[in-house]
Amino acid sequence: MKLHYEVPGDDFTRAGDASGDVKRRLKRLGFPPDVIRRAAIAIYEGEINMVIHAGGGTADIEIMPDRITAVLSDNGPGIPDVEKAMQEGWSTAPDNIRALGFGAGMGLPNIRKYSDSLNIDTAVGKGTTLTITVLANPAQQ
Amino acid sequence: MGVNSTERFYHSVTLDKGLCVGCTNCIKRCPTQAIRVRDGKAQIITERCIDCGECIRVCPHHAKKAEHDTLGMLDRFKYKIALPAPSLYGQFNRLDDIDYALTGLKALGFDDVFEVSRAAEIISDATRQLLADGKLKKPVISSACPAVVRLIRVRFPDLCGNVLPLLSPMELAATLAREQAIKNGVPAGDIGVFFISPCAAKVTDVRVPISIERSNVDGVLSISDIYPKLLGCMNKIREAEPISCSGIIGVGWSSIGGEAAGLLSENYLAADGIENVIKVLEELEHESLQELDFIELNACAGGCVGGIFAAENGYVARARIKRLRKYLPVSCNRLGDSVGIKSLFWTEPLEFAPVMTLAEKVEDAMRIMDEIEKIAAKLPKLDCGSCGAPTCRALAEDIVRGLARETDCIFLMRREIQQISSKLEKLKGFIPDYSDTLDSERGKQE
Structure with missing residues (x-):
């Protein structure tokens, strides 16, 4: 099952809609709670990042019985130092976003923590594409 | 059982x-x-x-x-014990002493009364202790509202482990009241325990409990059902018996925020009304409220005082209870030698009930969701409910399951009628007009 979402960059109040929809679907599809939680949080963090840093982007989700793959793509500023961005607590979010409780520097670290594989393809000035995979172990269902 | x-x-x-x-x-x-x-x-x-x-x-x-039980059921037992929910105290105008309500219950036909608020104070004590010991998965979600527990069970699989795994005050009160009666020499078989309830979900909770094998409550009476009779009994009381033995914390459980306040910590959230409860549970799923210790959730607006079986407006009841509990001690009941913390735990864990999943196997569920998607795309997305399903998506799902037809949607039906009638209109143009011939034929016959 393939799903495509446009993540708008101009409306912060809608950030989280895409991951929310994916979560609802995974529940109805009967994935194990732990898999749903990991996938939903990883996609949510990626979605929020696109809204905060890149003026929005697109989310392409593929749901398969054994895995959930999310490709989050934006045409934002790119990440100059990926290693630093992966450190817990490192954040370049503006103050108005921090006031909402975001920008704690846990976005990318959380995606890595909750996913089974994370690939970051980024170029300064061009954009960033994250490919996130969460494995579902059918034996546990 | x-x-x-x-x-x-x-x-x-x-x-x-x-x-x-x-x-x-x-x-x-x-x-x-x-x-x-x-x-x-x-x-x-x-x-x-x-x-x-x-x-x-x-x-x-x-x-x-x-459904609820009625006073007639009392006849089945020789020794009847009433367990009044604290919300009962908010139903009466000008009540200034809880003992009048409790003495009234005795006059109504009960041999003994055991306040649910007493058990609530013990649960509060136990929760405080467990939170202090760090033994619970935080944030801890209250398990007092049976509708909320059932909602989590069918819609929020990931949060089942956060629900406070302790008996409800009603259940603990039933156990303690029964033990007390037996200790006083009443034969166990004679005892009937009745919860005086503001809440319909408690009836289900007693008949089909989900985290204990069997409820200790024999019957659930509706507050609004017994209200006129109880009021009559209360009006005849000259002197109220000194029965009440609970404080601000126990009585406070009747309204939203009461249980949380009993934890004597500021680090909590309390939400009431089923829609608000769902929003909070969704936030919890996102792990965005991790810093909180406790989440109190009540399906009814205002808390238990807003229950279906309450006789009085929930907000009026809440205001009365606030006044009524003002000069009470903070708490009169706690864990101790007679009630150990171990006896308060559920005997069965809360397990996710996948009633909303589309199929047992993910592969099948995905196929069904694809079909739903295709049908949903044809529907008008107005969620008008005229088809009998709450949303267009729900109708699409019912169609895939074979429980409804596309023409149940009045908009699809209208489009279909329009197409058929325009087709008919078009066909009409191809029919040769025989009316003249027919008229002349008719003329010949005459």
């Missing part, structure tokens, strides 16, 4: 078909999309119903009701 399949899906919430006119009020308000209108009457999908009572509140024709 094992339960058979019909009992497993027992619900106190039922429908009076004679009164149901098939309107869409209830289907639109149900938080688990458990109601459909079919053949002009509402139907409850029993495995989805959580007994929250929203449909009862919203039905303008009073077709939705909640």
